Amino acid sequence: xxxxxxxxxxxxxxAWLRLIRTDNVGPVTFRQLLNRFGSAEAAIxxxxxxxxxxxxxxxxxxxxxxxxxxxxxxxxxxRLVAEGEPDYPAHLLHISGAPPLxxxxxxxxxxxxxTVGIVGARNASSAGIKMTRLLASELGERxxxxxxxxxxxxxxxxxxxxxxxGTVAVLAGGFDRIYPDENIPLAHDILDSGGAxxxxxxxxxxxxxxxxxxxxxxxxxxxxxxxxxxxxxxSGSLITARLALEQNRDLFAxxxxxxxxxxxxxxxxxxxxxxxxxxxxxxxxxLGSADPARSALFDPEWRPDGEPVADSEPAADDRGRLLGxxxxxxxxxxxxxxxxxxxxxxMQILLLELDIGGQVEWSSGQLVALRHS
Amino acid sequence: xxxxxxxxxxxxxxAWLRLIRTDNVGPVTFRQLLNRFGSAEAAIxxxxxxxxxxxxxxxxxxxxxxxxxxxxxxxxxxRLVAEGEPDYPAHLLHISGAPPLxxxxxxxxxxxxxTVGIVGARNASSAGIKMTRLLASELGERxxxxxxxxxxxxxxxxxxxxxxxGTVAVLAGGFDRIYPDENIPLAHDILDSGGAxxxxxxxxxxxxxxxxxxxxxxxxxxxxxxxxxxxxxxSGSLITARLALEQNRDLFAxxxxxxxxxxxxxxxxxxxxxxxxxxxxxxxxxLGSADPARSALFDPEWRPDGEPVADSEPAADDRGRLLGxxxxxxxxxxxxxxxxxxxxxxMQILLLELDIGGQVEWSSGQLVALRHS
Numbered sequence: 001x002x003x004x005x006x007x008x009x010x011x012x013x014x015a016w017l018r019l020i021r022t023d024n025v026g027p028v029t030f031r032q033l034l035n036r037f038g039s040a041e042a043a044i045x046x047x048x049x050x051x052x053x054x055x056x057x058x059x060x061x062x063x064x065x066x067x068x069x070x071x072x073x074x075x076x077x078x079r080l081v082a083e084g085e086p087d088y089p090a091h092l093l094h095i096s097g098a099p100p101l102x103x104x105x106x107x108x109x110x111x112x113x114x115t116v117g118i119v120g121a122r123n124a125s126s127a128g129i130k131m132t133r134l135l136a137s138e139l140g141e142r143x144x145x146x147x148x149x150x151x152x153x154x155x156x157x158x159x160x161x162x163x164x165x166g167t168v169a170v171l172a173g174g175f176d177r178i179y180p181d182e183n184i185p186l187a188h189d190i191l192d193s194g195g196a197x198x199x200x201x202x203x204x205x206x207x208x209x210x211x212x213x214x215x216x217x218x219x220x221x222x223x224x225x226x227x228x229x230x231x232x233x234x235s236g237s238l239i240t241a242r243l244a245l246e247q248n249r250d251l252f253a254x255x256x257x258x259x260x261x262x263x264x265x266x267x268x269x270x271x272x273x274x275x276x277x278x279x280x281x282x283x284x285x286x287l288g289s290a291d292p293a294r295s296a297l298f299d300p301e302w303r304p305d306g307e308p309v310a311d312s313e314p315a316a317d318d319r320g321r322l323l324g325x326x327x328x329x330x331x332x333x334x335x336x337x338x339x340x341x342x343x344x345x346x347m348q349i350l351l352l353e354l355d356i357g358g359q360v361e362w363s364s365g366q367l368v369a370l371r372h373s
Numbered sequence: 374x375x376x377x378x379x380x381x382x383x384x385x386x387x388a389w390l391r392l393i394r395t396d397n398v399g400p401v402t403f404r405q406l407l408n409r410f411g412s413a414e415a416a417i418x419x420x421x422x423x424x425x426x427x428x429x430x431x432x433x434x435x436x437x438x439x440x441x442x443x444x445x446x447x448x449x450x451x452r453l454v455a456e457g458e459p460d461y462p463a464h465l466l467h468i469s470g471a472p473p474l475x476x477x478x479x480x481x482x483x484x485x486x487x488t489v490g491i492v493g494a495r496n497a498s499s500a501g502i503k504m505t506r507l508l509a510s511e512l513g514e515r516x517x518x519x520x521x522x523x524x525x526x527x528x529x530x531x532x533x534x535x536x537x538x539g540t541v542a543v544l545a546g547g548f549d550r551i552y553p554d555e556n557i558p559l560a561h562d563i564l565d566s567g568g569a570x571x572x573x574x575x576x577x578x579x580x581x582x583x584x585x586x587x588x589x590x591x592x593x594x595x596x597x598x599x600x601x602x603x604x605x606x607x608s609g610s611l612i613t614a615r616l617a618l619e620q621n622r623d624l625f626a627x628x629x630x631x632x633x634x635x636x637x638x639x640x641x642x643x644x645x646x647x648x649x650x651x652x653x654x655x656x657x658x659x660l661g662s663a664d665p666a667r668s669a670l671f672d673p674e675w676r677p678d679g680e681p682v683a684d685s686e687p688a689a690d691d692r693g694r695l696l697g698x699x700x701x702x703x704x705x706x707x708x709x710x711x712x713x714x715x716x717x718x719x720m721q722i723l724l725l726e727l728d729i730g731g732q733v734e735w736s737s738g739q740l741v742a743l744r745h746s
Contacts, residue, residue: 255628255629255643255649256628257636258627259503260630263630267628267651270643271655276628276643276649278631278640279631
């Protein structure tokens, strides 16, 4: 299970932070920029030229603002951890669109490999809360770290029941924007007990509704498997369940009476193939042999800062040809290369420019489509 | 779906009844006797000789007692239906150890092919009762006949909710021994509404505890699939579920909270592969393509009264060799033939004699073992 790790220099860390905090630069684009230019510093230098090509300004945050964020995090007892660094949670390396930088507080002695996510309804029933407590405490006693989203209801019960054994709360906003307010004491209890708080969002970021599904991909990404305790149809927990399947994680659901609307989501998941869970043993039996590496979509040995890729600039008409080949239907890059005849490196550069220009969007980090404006 | 049927003559019917009511003659032995001697009449004539070989008296009931039972059934508005007759329920032909004769009242206009068994706890919860009503009434509206066991709780709810559309109650005792007493009015309601009562036990037979699992094999045998609504661990409903699987029937279970002991059986069945059911549509989707003939262990075209099989008497030492090969571990007859070198017909005769002598027992109608005395 050994992996190659490398610690960023302070200058590199600031460059990574400036680049990932740039508008229109998400995890996929960040990685493409690093691949193209060899380092975050070089990518930042190249941004003005890229902005011109993309027809859109690309303004990295200033060196001073990045330093301010790091100083602010330090005051909160939090630190920035880059993909590839020793503290970066191993399972996250295997998800598509892994955050290049996470903010982390606590968790130094947690087991980040034996992890289970427990998610469910905010307006949970007392039976759902009880079930969550039973599962989380027994999983904890059996050596598993419990991951959840610090929401009301099931999430709260999962964290509280695993305080003694180790729990990780993934936030949808910045470190100084714990949501909901009523769970600020729980966040402190998690840190006091040796657990961890984790987010990919900047300090000061107020979580918006779209940030919760984004956060959910980290809850599942950090976990060997996800347990859904109570979930209505079309709920956030079902989004987490879908993401867990996309990430090739094991999916578990607690059943309930078909007469109880809070059981609809879980029962539907079981019908679709999730494992029915009645106790922690049902989960442990399966997770004993779980291996997130089987889902690796990216090369986990990717170097955080490496050499720039060999130059092969796009030809004059490549951009037009690529735009002609793209549509709103997501398509694989290999397919685009086959269809257009554009060289792979040139394709990468063009897609990067279009991405930064907001003209294309990625799904699952693998499929690209024209963005609807 | 056409099948060859034949109606017994009155004399044949009486002979069948005398033979099946003989002690030590169950459905498997009955069929072996008919195969060996060509008719029930010939088998009855051969019983004294067989008794001597088996070292055990084999006394068929008298002609008069058989006539009395038939007269008694007629007073109850019931009739005897033999395997192979037009009224014999088609799906029963495909189960191992199908009863050669059943007693049937009502049901002339029922659909005996589109059938669903619904079984569950006697001490059902109000939610379980409600769920049963929803499932049974919707299955009825969609053209399915609901089969159950006339027990308290789930069975009662299943019959009541399908009175208007067609229901079959399978009894564990005789026609004049409806159990439990409180369901005698329900039995009348079933007949009044065009439903059916069915049993393989003699008139006057008081049901004993061992008769209920035996009855359960008919509930599942009559049905394309079995739905378990609420079942504790080690309950009769789980026996029905196991029998349904042995009969290659589709198995469905209603889930429930793991905190509810009444959900334990259903949840465990789902973990083992039963389909999770939240509404009637979940069942209909699957049963639309169900076919009990796929499970045929016996030849369904078997003639109710045919020619005796070609004679090939056992050799002098065959009996000893067979007893040496048998143990308490059930074994297939083909395997016994391969191991002992005894000719198939001779093997059939020897096993029949041992069976009638109470020295062997059959499981699933296919495996034979020494009986523990």
